Amino acid sequence: MHIMEGYLPAGHAIGWSIATLPFLVVGVKRLGDRLRKDPESRLVLAAAGGFTFVLSALKLPSVTGSCSHPTGIGFGTVLFGPWIMTVVGFVVLLFQALLLAHGGLTTLGANCFSMAIAGGFTAWWIYRLGDAARLPFNLTIFLAAALSDLMTYVVTSLQLALAFPDPVGGVIGSAVKFLAVFAVTQVPLAISEGLLTVLVMNLLRSHASDIIGGLVPRLRSAAR
Amino acid sequence: MKRQNLLLLAGAIALAVVPLAMIGHGGEGAFGGSDDLATKLITVIKPGYHRWISPLWEPPSGEIESLLFAVQASLGTGVVAYCLGYYRGRRRAQADDAAAR
Numbered sequence: 001m002h003i004m005e006g007y008l009p010a011g012h013a014i015g016w017s018i019a020t021l022p023f024l025v026v027g028v029k030r031l032g033d034r035l036r037k038d039p040e041s042r043l044v045l046a047a048a049g050g051f052t053f054v055l056s057a058l059k060l061p062s063v064t065g066s067c068s069h070p071t072g073i074g075f076g077t078v079l080f081g082p083w084i085m086t087v088v089g090f091v092v093l094l095f096q097a098l099l100l101a102h103g104g105l106t107t108l109g110a111n112c113f114s115m116a117i118a119g120g121f122t123a124w125w126i127y128r129l130g131d132a133a134r135l136p137f138n139l140t141i142f143l144a145a146a147l148s149d150l151m152t153y154v155v156t157s158l159q160l161a162l163a164f165p166d167p168v169g170g171v172i173g174s175a176v177k178f179l180a181v182f183a184v185t186q187v188p189l190a191i192s193e194g195l196l197t198v199l200v201m202n203l204l205r206s207h208a209s210d211i212i213g214g215l216v217p218r219l220r221s222a223a224r
Numbered sequence: 225m226k227r228q229n230l231l232l233l234a235g236a237i238a239l240a241v242v243p244l245a246m247i248g249h250g251g252e253g254a255f256g257g258s259d260d261l262a263t264k265l266i267t268v269i270k271p272g273y274h275r276w277i278s279p280l281w282e283p284p285s286g287e288i289e290s291l292l293f294a295v296q297a298s299l300g301t302g303v304v305a306y307c308l309g310y311y312r313g314r315r316r317a318q319a320d321d322a323a324a325r
Binding site for chain 2: 001002003004005006007009010043044046047049050051052053054055056057058059060061062063064065066067068095096097098099100101102104105106156160164165166167174177178181182185186188189191192195196198199200202203204206207208211
């Protein structure tokens with residue numbers, strides 16, 4: 001999902017950066033509020049950040065014969081909401097842009113938008129929807145994490161299609177080409193991310209049911 | 225719960241191993257990054273497009289790059305494992321306290 005440095009025309013790079021900025025501003029404010037009001041959750045927040053760090057570093061082989069990586073955004077979104085995870089995603093992408101030349105500073109806005117904002121809000125809405133439908137908790141967070149992962153790559157494809165319309169097929173023709181590169185590769189990885197999200201949530205719940213119960217209203221009754 | 229966790233882990237591993245076994249050594253460029261494929265696709269759709277700005281710093285070799293990716297993954301794992309270990313120890317201590325009383 002990383003659009004490499006210099007591979008978005010300047011106008012698009014600036015546009016996506018402007019689109020991302022308000023989410024970051026609100027995210028930083030919410031993060032500050034959360035840490036002040038609920039210092040107990042600090043360690044779990046660090047773990048959510050750690051999870052995003054690991055998953056976005058794992059380039060996994062896929063059925064298309066290319067490699068791609070999950071995002072790890074869904075896990076933290078279930079616990080802390082999409083705004084705070086925008087900040088976490090931004091930090092991860094900044095690390096990769098500066099130290100790994102993976103992604104870039106001019107494409108940071110676009111990459112943050114696809115991974116943290118589109119991915120985060122998708123996870124959040126799916127999670128809320130599953131909750132409202134009374135789906136089992138583990139199934140809900142599996143779907144939230146997997147679809148958030150997939151959505152990130154769909155949005156990257158659309159961003160590239162907007163910037164580079166196909167001479168024949170236009171934006172849609174170009175989107176189909178980019179989706180063929182990204183979305184198909186991502187399907188098994190999205191499933192992996194869903195499985196790993198449920199796994200880590202299970203582990204946390206079995207050891208810190210009080211903290212998780214405080215963050216996830218639905219699990220509160222189960223908390224001691 | 226333990227059984228479910230083992231199945232989840234096995235599923236995640238299988239999803240990575242199966243493509244490798246299925247496709248094997250597909251020759252040059254097999255299992256390249258999808259990000260790089262997209263970058264190539266840009267130059268196919270718009271021939272003559274060149275990046276208008278380069279990264280400030282690039283890892284000088286594939287080895288250094290994989291070192292930094294490993295650092296990223298191990299930092300993340302370290303934090304997650306610390307958190308799990310902390311709460312596991314805390315829960316044990318609480319159980320011991322309750323038993324002693």
